[in-house]
Amino acid sequence: MFPEKTRSVREPRAAGFWPLALVFTLFVIFLYGPMVTIFVLSFQGPEGGLTFPLRGLSLHWFRQLAEGLGTVDIAAALRRSLLLGAVVMGLTIVLSVLAGLAFRKKLRGGDALFYVSVASLIMPSIIISLGIGLQFRLLDGGLKWLLTLLGEHSPYLQETLENYGTALGLMTSALGAHLTWTLPFGLLIMFAVFNRFNPAYEEAARDLGATPWQTFRHVVLPLIGPSVVGVGMFGFTLSWDEIARTSQAIGDVNTLPLELQGLTSTVTTPAIYALGTLTTVVSLLVMGLTVALAWWLGRQRKV
Amino acid sequence: MNTNTATSLRTLPAWWQAGPFGAVFLLFFLIPLALVLVVSFWHFSEYELIPGFTLDNYLTIFEGCASLTEQGDFCVTLSTYLSTLKFCFLVWLATLVLGFAVAYFLAFHVRSPGMQTVLFVLCTVPFWTSNVIRMISWVPLLGRNGLVNQTLMGLGLIEQPVEWLLFSDFSVVLAFVHLYTMFMIVPIFNSMMRIDRSLLEAASDAGASGWQTLWNVVVPLSKTGILIGSIFVITIVMGDFVTIGVMGGQQIASVGKIIQVQTQYLQFPLAAANAVILLAVVLMIIWGLTRLVDIRKEL
Numbered sequence: 001m002f003p004e005k006t007r008s009v010r011e012p013r014a015a016g017f018w019p020l021a022l023v024f025t026l027f028v029i030f031l032y033g034p035m036v037t038i039f040v041l042s043f044q045g046p047e048g049g050l051t052f053p054l055r056g057l058s059l060h061w062f063r064q065l066a067e068g069l070g071t072v073d074i075a076a077a078l079r080r081s082l083l084l085g086a087v088v089m090g091l092t093i094v095l096s097v098l099a100g101l102a103f104r105k106k107l108r109g110g111d112a113l114f115y116v117s118v119a120s121l122i123m124p125s126i127i128i129s130l131g132i133g134l135q136f137r138l139l140d141g142g143l144k145w146l147l148t149l150l151g152e153h154s155p156y157l158q159e160t161l162e163n164y165g166t167a168l169g170l171m172t173s174a175l176g177a178h179l180t181w182t183l184p185f186g187l188l189i190m191f192a193v194f195n196r197f198n199p200a201y202e203e204a205a206r207d208l209g210a211t212p213w214q215t216f217r218h219v220v221l222p223l224i225g226p227s228v229v230g231v232g233m234f235g236f237t238l239s240w241d242e243i244a245r246t247s248q249a250i251g252d253v254n255t256l257p258l259e260l261q262g263l264t265s266t267v268t269t270p271a272i273y274a275l276g277t278l279t280t281v282v283s284l285l286v287m288g289l290t291v292a293l294a295w296w297l298g299r300q301r302k303v
Numbered sequence: 304m305n306t307n308t309a310t311s312l313r314t315l316p317a318w319w320q321a322g323p324f325g326a327v328f329l330l331f332f333l334i335p336l337a338l339v340l341v342v343s344f345w346h347f348s349e350y351e352l353i354p355g356f357t358l359d360n361y362l363t364i365f366e367g368c369a370s371l372t373e374q375g376d377f378c379v380t381l382s383t384y385l386s387t388l389k390f391c392f393l394v395w396l397a398t399l400v401l402g403f404a405v406a407y408f409l410a411f412h413v414r415s416p417g418m419q420t421v422l423f424v425l426c427t428v429p430f431w432t433s434n435v436i437r438m439i440s441w442v443p444l445l446g447r448n449g450l451v452n453q454t455l456m457g458l459g460l461i462e463q464p465v466e467w468l469l470f471s472d473f474s475v476v477l478a479f480v481h482l483y484t485m486f487m488i489v490p491i492f493n494s495m496m497r498i499d500r501s502l503l504e505a506a507s508d509a510g511a512s513g514w515q516t517l518w519n520v521v522v523p524l525s526k527t528g529i530l531i532g533s534i535f536v537i538t539i540v541m542g543d544f545v546t547i548g549v550m551g552g553q554q555i556a557s558v559g560k561i562i563q564v565q566t567q568y569l570q571f572p573l574a575a576a577n578a579v580i581l582l583a584v585v586l587m588i589i590w591g592l593t594r595l596v597d598i599r600k601e602l
Contacts (some may be wrong), residue, residue, distance in 0.1 A: 024422070028425060095324045099321045122327060124543075131334075139328060284428075
């Protein structure tokens, strides 16, 4: 049999190749074009506005951004988003890998769990967000009622009640909201990974007397390593950009995308483009680092 | 999948491993959904929720919907749903046609797997930029003094800047297509890659034209991908309030927007009733779609 490559060079292009190639090219321009314009415009001079022509070249708007946009604390929002993204990433990795392992065995109710997570994936986010918001507000109400009831006899509990704000928060409701979005992706990736996984390696390890933990640590984990990094990257980037599920479930503070959404209607200077350029750079850095890490892990495995 | 690895890690029962994963969905998905349903039947005052059972919230939502208004319009709820469904249909159609064409090109016309991967990654990179950024990146292009208007005026095609480019139905659909066509491309491409190439040769040997092959072989075999992509796009557009808000200049109503505004005014039972109705509509659409394709059979 001829190798695929030599054959493909000789065959003429099928009918429809060029029109479709044109469609594809236009699609790529459509994807990148607008983004390139705001990267360019974020380097406007101090006189520059929201549209072309470009008036001078400077880092003016990035400096403006560092000084803050109005009342919004961008740096704090950035830190919150990074922190939440990192925690979501870690939990997505651990929970998805564990669930992926569980699904390889006989898991009673596994189908139900699978359908629930897929349902979460396609559920309109505003509904989940509203539900989690409600849940935590009702929890607040319940806790306050309980503290009032018990507080009659205890000054300590009364003080707790006075200081109690809300259970809504970055690491409670918002974290949960993000996980309902990242975990289904994690599980689907783990399915894809374990479908291609050859269990002979594990059997060999067991035959050699490895404990289940040793088998996992030294055989399974290195083999699935690059995909696990991919799951982590999905977790971080999905969280980093999440608005709809966070909107009702975060309480008093905001993440960066939520601040950004608010700024679109109030900020009318290229500083908002500078912010766009900045967040894009962070995303691309994360992606670059994870791709490098996955590649490095893949290479370690072969050596 | 289960049988040949049933013995692995036997010491840990499967539910110990799947438990934390399941707990997240119980705590942050199933219970919240149940609460939305329950609270949609509650009373509320300006500052608190009052447990009980009332259909008032639903009645409020459909107030005046039994007949047309004096101006001959639908009631607010119906017209909002019609507007949201209109966006849904337009975005679905545009992403389907574009996504199918791109997936078809990648799956059948790009022959080397290496090139396929490169082009595929090229399409996914923008996906990693914030959605809001991708939305506002249309402003310098579509605005009154934007690049498109400048170009058209420079060419002498128009005298006045075109106003409907930005903060309009057009810009909303454009942004949706820009943001979510990938959700169509990935599943359709996935389905297409599973099609046995000899089927296409057989079709052409049997004398089918290119279009006949496309319509009678490729489209039916890509149905699962089309369905999955459609479900993604439709559920996103139905519940959206961010894209329609930003790209519509906060002027266009949508179901998601109504829910969001009602929660801002702490009208949670009303918002919950709206969410229940939205969920029912979305589930009906999905149910209708799955009648067309048996998704479980093909997974």
